[in-house]
Amino acid sequence: MTTTTVRKPKPRPTISDVARLAGVSISTVSRVLNDTAPVSEDVEQRVRNAVEMLNFTPHAAARNLAVRKTYTVGLLLPEVGNNFFAPLLRGVENAVRSSEYQLLVHASLRTPDDAPWRRTPVGEHNTDGMLVFVGSVEEEDLLRAHQRDFPMVLLFFRGPSSVNIPWVGFDNRTGLCQAVEHLVTVHQRRRIVYLRGPVGNADSEERESAFCETLERLGAPILPELFARGNYSAQGGEIAIQELLARSIDFDAVFTGDDESATGVMAALRRAGRRIPEDVALVGFDDLPFSAHLNPPLTTVRAPIERAGFSAANKLLSILAGETPEVATRLPVELVIRQSCGCVRQ
Amino acid sequence: MTTTTVRKPKPRPTISDVARLAGVSISTVSRVLNDTAPVSEDVEQRVRNAVEMLNFTPHAAARNLAVRKTYTVGLLLPEVGNNFFAPLLRGVENAVRSSEYQLLVHASLRTPDDAPWRRTPVGEHNTDGMLVFVGSVEEEDLLRAHQRDFPMVLLFFRGPSSVNIPWVGFDNRTGLCQAVEHLVTVHQRRRIVYLRGPVGNADSEERESAFCETLERLGAPILPELFARGNYSAQGGEIAIQELLARSIDFDAVFTGDDESATGVMAALRRAGRRIPEDVALVGFDDLPFSAHLNPPLTTVRAPIERAGFSAANKLLSILAGETPEVATRLPVELVIRQSCGCVRQ
DNA sequence: CGCTATTATGAAAGCGCTTTCAGCAACCAC
């Protein structure tokens, strides 16, 4: 093994190199690059040529330092790689791309033993604003940033009730009501498992309470043993159902807080020989791209995830532009009936 | 509409503020923060207190400028939101997270009319190195960066043949051979549609040639009318098959270059009343998380996408550490037999 | 006890840019 000598990249040309080559001052170069002041035809051409020749590209950090902006927005995710993030990211990207900002993505499996600014590798020190996904930031850090007026918008949760941070989320209630109602009134299911999301997930809790209310409204029983905990992953769903099965708890339907879990639920059910939807009906939430192609096609509540990302990013950008957008954005969801609930293909 | 007044965030404390409060020089503050030189117990404590009190966080841009590093690696994607990216991103994130680097993600729908450094919003000017996904960067830009010794590793393609840029990809051939062989020898399929990926996609082309070779080796006919073009999206697959169907081209199997397309193929086939696998067998490539749950479960070539991301990121990090890793990494793939090929569940 | 190592600290010079400010022509009207 060789000693790890530090690689020495060829030195990048700087604005001074350009200035020298063009025979002007660096101020002038800056001016033509940014078009911040009139420059004579002749000089402009010389500068442009020099830039071309040296293949010059301004050093972002230096520029950021001088203008006191990073031109970067951060996207903080609790973990990355969930299928849910694909459309979300697409939405965010679309919004950010058409602005002058860039996107720093970070999945924050925090390492609390680190120095504070290493603990949150994207934050006030390297972005102009942040998109914060539920569960990716400690409440304390959130408050601190907010106190500093640091622009943020929250994804799928509202911040601590003491403050008023802009956020975007789904209108969980209506979609959920429809889904449960469908299960209860159309398919006569009474023993519906509710598969929660991760602890502390706002959406999940909201959905749960809507779930209970709907059950109540319809006169269906609320059975505590039918509440299971997943974590918005296929594996989580699989394990939760396996456990229910192992405890021989009787149920005729499962409502999962997300489609990802639904695939796990399907796997567990299938392995146990339970037919979907005959033995147990299944309804998900999100309508991920693959949901329509599951076996059977998944009945689910469609959540406009990409739109949420787009909307959140735009909200952040508008804050950065000095505007004050609506604090809350709730995107409508809609029940998509396929076959896992017991409906048959028309 | 109000005039867009620029938001005035509260001024962040700087290292000077800390120094003043602690009654030391900024050099000393820097030293305790970075642990670059011994500092007396007493002073260190005073500095730490001051940092705590002011809630100080070093400004990344300034630091980057001073140390001439950005501590950021870029991930350039051709477009974002593909399900393929979820595991990829997870792998990259995992590798990057355990280093001192951060991750800048950019989906490069390039806007060629922009200034050059705005055209590539992540590049030499704001990262120390880049992970380049196939199709996300012009060859010309790639060469230029490489000429400057800019650390890069390519994902799923090798660069221009004139240079030798590190890359990681899949061992497409073996997986594909197995798949085709399975289709031909086990299921007696002879008229296999090959659904290509996007134009210029190296993996796709490699798979195509392996496809032809295998066919030849097995003595099966190579039928030009059975080559269709998709774009690694569900919609692309759907359209391609619809078109084949419309032209009444006869086929008894479809091999898609990716699972995403496979879902589209399924949709098109189903709509046309063709049964899978009875009428047409279907084999994909990638084995995305949902593939096992499709209807029918998809037989596919499993590609270790997450591992590819992890491996590529690590390769880049090792370059940044001054080492010189293997240029090429080919990850093995493996045929996963489920039911869309015609096999029955055991 | 004088003289050299050693250690902790501060001053100051950058890093590569932007931006203010002042200067210098050339121009205009009177």
Next chain:
DNA sequence: GTGGTTGCTGAAAGCGCTTTCATAATAGCG
């Protein structure tokens, strides 16, 4: 011709950090 514009340009002061380099204070040693 003056005085005042106007238009272009360069010098220089930052932006908030790191990192020499110098210096003062302390320790080590014969």
